[in-house]
Amino acid sequence: MEGVGEEEMEGVDHLAHERNKSEFDVDAMKIVWAGSPHAFDVSDRISKLVASDPGFRKDNRSTLSRKELFKNTLRKAAYAWKTIVDLRLSEEEAAKLRFYVDEPAFTDLHWGMFIPAIKGQGTEEQQQKWLPLAYKMQIIGCYAQTELGHGSNVQGLETTATFDSQTDEFIIHSPTLTSSKWWPGGLGKVATHAIAYARLIVGGREHGVHGFIVQLRSLEDHSPLLGITVGDIGMKFGNGAYNTMDNGVLQFDHVRIPRNQMLMRVSQVTCEGKYKQSDVPRQLVYGTMVYVRQTIVADASCALSRAVCIATRYSAVRRQFGSQNGGPETQVIDYKTQQSRLFPLLASAYAFRFIGEWLKWLYADVTQRLQANDFSTLPEAHACTAGLKSLTTTATADGIEECRKLCGGHGYLCSSGLPELFAVYVPACTYEGDNTVLLLQVARFLMKTVSQLGSRLSSKKPVGTIAYMTRVEHLMQCRCGVQRGFAELSADLVEAAVAHCQLIVVSKFIEKLQQEIPGKGVKQQLEVLCNIYALFLLHKHQGDFLSTGCITPKHAALANDELRSLYSQVRPNAIALVDAFNYTDHYLGSILGCYDGNVYPKLYEAAWKDPLNESVVPDGYHLYIRPLLKQEIRTARL
Numbered sequence: 001m002e003g004v005g006e007e008e009m010e011g012v013d014h015l016a017h018e019r020n021k022s023e024f025d026v027d028a029m030k031i032v033w034a035g036s037p038h039a040f041d042v043s044d045r046i047s048k049l050v051a052s053d054p055g056f057r058k059d060n061r062s063t064l065s066r067k068e069l070f071k072n073t074l075r076k077a078a079y080a081w082k083t084i085v086d087l088r089l090s091e092e093e094a095a096k097l098r099f100y101v102d103e104p105a106f107t108d109l110h111w112g113m114f115i116p117a118i119k120g121q122g123t124e125e126q127q128q129k130w131l132p133l134a135y136k137m138q139i140i141g142c143y144a145q146t147e148l149g150h151g152s153n154v155q156g157l158e159t160t161a162t163f164d165s166q167t168d169e170f171i172i173h174s175p176t177l178t179s180s181k182w183w184p185g186g187l188g189k190v191a192t193h194a195i196a197y198a199r200l201i202v203g204g205r206e207h208g209v210h211g212f213i214v215q216l217r218s219l220e221d222h223s224p225l226l227g228i229t230v231g232d233i234g235m236k237f238g239n240g241a242y243n244t245m246d247n248g249v250l251q252f253d254h255v256r257i258p259r260n261q262m263l264m265r266v267s268q269v270t271c272e273g274k275y276k277q278s279d280v281p282r283q284l285v286y287g288t289m290v291y292v293r294q295t296i297v298a299d300a301s302c303a304l305s306r307a308v309c310i311a312t313r314y315s316a317v318r319r320q321f322g323s324q325n326g327g328p329e330t331q332v333i334d335y336k337t338q339q340s341r342l343f344p345l346l347a348s349a350y351a352f353r354f355i356g357e358w359l360k361w362l363y364a365d366v367t368q369r370l371q372a373n374d375f376s377t378l379p380e381a382h383a384c385t386a387g388l389k390s391l392t393t394t395a396t397a398d399g400i401e402e403c404r405k406l407c408g409g410h411g412y413l414c415s416s417g418l419p420e421l422f423a424v425y426v427p428a429c430t431y432e433g434d435n436t437v438l439l440l441q442v443a444r445f446l447m448k449t450v451s452q453l454g455s456r457l458s459s460k461k462p463v464g465t466i467a468y469m470t471r472v473e474h475l476m477q478c479r480c481g482v483q484r485g486f487a488e489l490s491a492d493l494v495e496a497a498v499a500h501c502q503l504i505v506v507s508k509f510i511e512k513l514q515q516e517i518p519g520k521g522v523k524q525q526l527e528v529l530c531n532i533y534a535l536f537l538l539h540k541h542q543g544d545f546l547s548t549g550c551i552t553p554k555h556a557a558l559a560n561d562e563l564r565s566l567y568s569q570v571r572p573n574a575i576a577l578v579d580a581f582n583y584t585d586h587y588l589g590s591i592l593g594c595y596d597g598n599v600y601p602k603l604y605e606a607a608w609k610d611p612l613n614e615s616v617v618p619d620g621y622h623l624y625i626r627p628l629l630k631q632e633i634r635t636a637r638l
């Protein structure tokens with residue numbers, strides 16, 4: 001490293017003056033963010049454990065080739081598992097450890113989809129057989145639903161599972177190129193088993209898409225089993241980023257599996273070849289997606305808060321213009337324009353945290369009801385998980401990109417952590433349901449509710465997240481028109497679906513504030529953030545509010561004035577509000593966002609570590625640069 005004094009590097013907290021300004025108890029806010037003192041303790045302990053272990057180093061990801069990157073991910077996953085076993089970590093601690101390792105891997109799908117699919121759609125007997133193997137990682141599973149030709153339209157999947165009563169087996173087959181499974185994470189190079197979704201055919205009759213446990217690779221030497229063609233689908237967006245994951249392609253050539261490997265909680269096939277539908281709704285076949293959508297909402301607040309933490313700390317470090325009498329220039333966080341872009345994202349991170357908590361509760365509630373054969377809240381749970389997944393992932397992906405811009409040029413460096421965070425995060429807008437397709441599901445649910453309003457045939461009053469509908473008079477007039485023209489009006493209906501989901505986010509934030517929240521000044525800070533979240537939305541969509549007569553121009557102007565005043569209230573607390581996320585420098589993975597704010601020496605040092613700087617004169621000089629300079633390009637061997 002050249003030209004940086006030791007004293008500039010170590011031990012100085014360049015953000016201390018910012019931390020001294022804060023008006024609330026940061027430690028108490030850390031507990032609110034984590035969800036409980038226990039959750040804070042687990043998160044704090046495990047994040048520090050990961051950060052202090054060189055085995056989980058991740059600062060070199062963007063310079064590795066795909067093969068090196070992938071092998072390194074395999075090593076980390078094995079090392080994480082060894083750590084979990086050696087330290088006898090609980091399920092909760094193990095999940096946190098995988099989270100803080102912060103590298104997409106086959107284990108996400110194994111723990112996040114394969115196991116939940118067996119739990120949700122398997123019978124007791126199937127769970128007893130498969131779960132112990134999966135929990136010990138004696139088998140590794142993936143979730144193979146999407147095909148080359150169909151992802152959103154699950155009913156359009158082409159893979160077939162034909163029952164053979166002679167042998168008591170299903171024959172799993174890919175009849176066309178477009179029926180090749182395409183995208184499943186973990187499938188490409190690692191998974192030994194898959195939950196494969198296929199059209200069930202019994203006695204020549206089709207019964208729609210069902211899930212099957214299919215072994216793909218030998219447990220001895222990892223070679224694909226007879227009839228299985230499997231591989232990776234290739235490089236994805238961004239260096240490093242999601243390329244640690246082996247998203248795969250899979251074709252079945254008449255692969256035979258025993259009958260008891262169809263997941264049979266929702267419907268069964270008997271050995272005589274009878275198809276039986278139990279009295280649970282067929283949509284439970286989609287249950288794993290509902291579960292994962294709910295976890296994705298919780299995850300959105302993590303990704304957004306991480307970007308906001310980086311942008312906020314850096315905005316307090318970075319100075320541009322405004323020097324008076326040779327004094328320091330203005331911190332960019334003091335510019336109102338910077339605040340009006342940054343603080344709504346800070347408020348969103350908190351809002352998404354609380355909506356994630358609430359959705360977790362809703363999911364637990366619907367699961368409990370389903371077990372008692374009460375299916376009444378399933379449509380609402382589907383609409384909430386689908387809609388909130390769409391809203392929070394869109395806002396988070398956009399928010400991360402905005403944070404990159406808020407960091408100016410340095411935000412574009414990989415060492416800012418933001419390019420990789422964006423590249424890893426942005427597919428969340430597509431996986432587990434394309435965000436527009438999911439909003440159309442919400443719109444469908446809303447229109448169904450509207451059509452039932454005031455209907456003589458329906459005595460049901462809307463409850464829960466749609467209770468407000470009874471109070472909206474003009475919905476009664478929209479009833480007929482919308483039902484006739486759903487497809488024609490779908491672009492507008494998607495906007496209505498977003499507005500409905502925003503209403504849920506705002507109202508759950510307000511409900512959170514009605515609870516007792518301990519800690520000096522904590523509740524006041526959350527009130528400010530809640531008001532920013534709501535008023536920013538009003539400001540952004542004021543055209544809609546004005547054109548529908550919900551507010552007057554005077555209200556709109558007042559909202560804008562109030563927003564400016566709220567930004568001033570957040571300003572002295574901004575650094576403390578991002579400190580409350582309690583992220584280690586390892587997890588943040590960003591020089592711009594480092595806790596001590598000592599950005600410039602670290603950027604300078606990191607530049608010299610780039611592989612291009614290993615030699616002063618680059619490889620290729622003699623072949624390509626020198627001939628140019630010497631005007632010998634015609635004779636050069638290019």
Ligand SMILES: CCCCCCCC/C=C\CCC/C=C/C(=O)SCCNC(=O)CCNC(=O)[C@H](O)C(C)(C)COP(=O)(O)OP(=O)(O)OC[C@H]1O[C@@H](n2cnc3c(N)ncnc32)[C@H](O)[C@@H]1OP(=O)(O)O
Nearest residue numbers: 108112145151152153154155283286295299382431432433
């Ligand atoms: C580092 C730590 C991170 C931790 C957090 C992350 C965990 C791991 C995460 C990430 C890794 C990425 C993994 C990605 C995996 C995948 O992408 S898996 C594949 C996901 N695929 C999809 O999501 C497909 C989307 N499509 C669908 O869901 C459906 O096909 C549909 C669009 C909803 C339409 O369904 P279908 O055509 O069958 O049905 P309809 O006729 O439209 O509807 C029938 C009625 O059923 C209702 N419905 C639909 N879905 C559901 C459901 N899931 N639950 C309940 N009800 C449902 C639908 O609304 C209709 O109702 P109605 O008749 O009353 O109107």
Ligand SMILES: Cc1cc2nc3c(=O)[nH]c(=O)nc-3n(C[C@H](O)[C@H](O)[C@H](O)COP(=O)(O)OP(=O)(O)OC[C@H]3O[C@@H](n4cnc5c(N)ncnc54)[C@H](O)[C@@H]3O)c2cc1C
Nearest residue numbers: 143144145146150151152183184185427430431432433436
């Ligand atoms: C990183 C990543 C990981 C993934 N992991 C897995 C996995 O582990 N397992 C798995 O099975 N799958 C996985 N997937 C696949 C993923 O679930 C699908 O890509 C996703 O559901 C979207 O489906 P699609 O690709 O068919 O998009 P399409 O449906 O083809 O979407 C293309 C466009 O068409 C629009 N569109 C589609 N239908 C409609 C409609 N009815 N009305 C209006 N517009 C419409 C969409 O909005 C979009 O703009 C993964 C995908 C990615 C990117």
